[in-house]
Amino acid sequence: MNDRTPAVPPVLDVRDVTVRFAGLTALDGVSLTVTPGSVHALIGPNGAGKSTCFNVLSGLCRPAAGSVRLGGTELTRLAPHRIAALGVARTFQNIVTTRGTVADNLMLGRHALSRAGFAASALRLPRAVREQREHLDRVREIAGLTGLGRHLGSPVALLSYGDRKRVELARALCLEPRVLLLDEPVAGMNAAERARTAGVIGDLRAELGLSIVLVEHDMGLVMRLADDVTVLDFGRPLAHGTPDEVRQDPEVLRAYLGADAQAEDAV
Numbered sequence: 001m002n003d004r005t006p007a008v009p010p011v012l013d014v015r016d017v018t019v020r021f022a023g024l025t026a027l028d029g030v031s032l033t034v035t036p037g038s039v040h041a042l043i044g045p046n047g048a049g050k051s052t053c054f055n056v057l058s059g060l061c062r063p064a065a066g067s068v069r070l071g072g073t074e075l076t077r078l079a080p081h082r083i084a085a086l087g088v089a090r091t092f093q094n095i096v097t098t099r100g101t102v103a104d105n106l107m108l109g110r111h112a113l114s115r116a117g118f119a120a121s122a123l124r125l126p127r128a129v130r131e132q133r134e135h136l137d138r139v140r141e142i143a144g145l146t147g148l149g150r151h152l153g154s155p156v157a158l159l160s161y162g163d164r165k166r167v168e169l170a171r172a173l174c175l176e177p178r179v180l181l182l183d184e185p186v187a188g189m190n191a192a193e194r195a196r197t198a199g200v201i202g203d204l205r206a207e208l209g210l211s212i213v214l215v216e217h218d219m220g221l222v223m224r225l226a227d228d229v230t231v232l233d234f235g236r237p238l239a240h241g242t243p244d245e246v247r248q249d250p251e252v253l254r255a256y257l258g259a260d261a262q263a264e265d266a267v
């Protein structure tokens, strides 16, 4: 821990959220509570509404009904940048970072936290130089936490797929979030990269005390990392509980986990 470590994050409370796209109800009365400092997984088959839920949490999608609160603050009608400023950062399923070095991209992630104005930075006034140095120090720490320390000077385009996915994660961390929304953080990775990223996510929770909401199809990762699991099916909440409770829930086995869960139990 360090003095930038956020205090205990506030509860993220999602109540009765409904989202409709034309005739389709993508989320239908979804509620979940993310306990401070926990990993809360959101799982379900393709089209269950997981990404839509993330879009609501990060302000990209406005629900027809329901509310999202972070501590005492209502997030539901806020713009994405306001929600990010309040401490909710996200990654996306697809890699969006393709240019510049790892350090460049992480410094961009710090931009929203800069206090020195454009003129002070352009003129390299002492205050701006000091702030820049502090951001660089923090970028180095975050790169270390995410396993990117030795890649800081590398162009992102030359990194392995797994490292590029972790650049997305590190960039979200550069906002110093209290809640981190991870949308399929290991999708497309090989087994070694998955294990590495799972270790990084576990360390983040332990070292930064973040609340993490995790959307992931890799059930092994979900079962290993999550404290709580909410299962969606056709936009509706199907089950909620610990990983062990959810993996034994007959409705969940029928609707979603099926062979995967049984295969995992056999390991």
Ligand SMILES: Nc1ncnc2c1ncn2[C@@H]1O[C@H](COP(=O)(O)OP(=O)(O)OP(=O)(O)O)[C@@H](O)[C@H]1O
Binding pocket: 021, 024, 025, 026, 044, 045, 046, 047, 048, 049, 050, 051, 052, 053
């Ligand atoms: N912008 C949109 N316009 C219309 N329908 C949409 C839109 N976004 C999502 N949907 C529909 O809403 C439903 C939920 O989609 P969503 O992407 O949230 O599911 P998901 O659980 O994240 O699926 P996946 O695991 O495949 O990413 C789907 O039927 C999808 O086709």
